[in-house]
Amino acid sequence: MRVVGLMSGTSADGVDAAIVDIDGRGVHLLAFDVYRYPSALRTQILKLAQPETARLDQVCHYNFVLGEKFADAVIKLCRRSRIAVGSIDLVGSHGHTIYHNPEGTLYANMRIRSTLQIGEPSVIAQRTGITTVADFRPRDMAANGQGAPLVPYADYVLFGHRHLCRAIQNIGGIANVTYLPANGEQRSVIAFDSGPGNMIIDRLASLVTHGRRRFDLDGKLASRGEVDRALLNEMLGHPFLRRRPPKSTGREHFGFAYVDRLYHKAVDRSLAAEEILATATAFTATTIAQAYNRFLPTMPDQVILCGGGAHNLALVEMLRRRLSDVEILTTNELGIDVDAKEAVSFAILAWATIRARANNVPGATGADQTVILGKIVPGK
16 A cells, blocks of 8 residues: 655644555655745744634634645655655545643533644545545544554554564654564553653744744754753753653643743843753753653663654754663664654554554553544545
8 A cells, every 4th residue: 555644743844745655564665755834834833833822713724724735745745756646545644733632621520632633634635636544633532542642553563673672762843752662562562752852942943043043953052052950950840741651742831832931031041042952952852861761661772763853963962871771773774764754654544544453552642442543534
């Protein structure tokens, strides 16, 4: 089966699109690209993720705008890679999360969990003519799960090993880990969000450079600064970090409001830009390492990095120091581009859905049972 996986992460940089072939021998990545959002669109998407700035009419409108962008990504990637659109059997789209409430809110004495992703799959199916699977989170939440993290099933398919215990560490806007015991079964997989990944670093990079940079390229600014230990320790007191899995998070905890308060504290301490970014980078590295020590059954033999944070040399070096007894490598070394990994994962999830295979991992989400995730929109 030939599948396109689509992903738009919390950083709202654009649509990640991957074309894979899935057969009895495994998953084969054929093509990958990122289709950046125009600056004005990215600004609007980020506004939708903040309750203070979100508007109902805009949520409705941009749900369809992103559907068009996702469909366009499929068509452009096929054209660039010279793969016929007609050869694609399936599209798996994560959409873009604008609100995620895994703890739930009380209604009529019931705690109702909820989540909302935009990027209308009906538009994707109509424009491409390809059956589209989307909206993966809600079914897990209906089974009393947190609806996240979603990729552990794909991690299990891609990276499970007979002899090695592995931790697949994605560092996108949020950092999440999938723990794969050696020779383990799907039910033995553990996964959770460890905390922020690039989200705080990226926002601070924009603030300290007055909008000239959207992220700290290769961690160069952070590598030139000293960590402010007092501020780091204050950040490490965030209650999410001590909460036991299953757990997931996003902009509701570590979004602009949190980062802007953090930035003003740093300015009040007269910290230089490099010191601010070094401290934020150390926060991500420390929360990942602490999560391993607190919540994993054993330290893994290997940590396999993916996501944009795998390019941040300062962050990777901080991780190496904090996990000095563990081999650290990237998915590149195992045949999957670090930037493509999330999009590939949604291709695998969609493949499992259409095959009627349960593709959530209760050990990751806390769901009562395994379920088949996703809603299917037929193509032409």
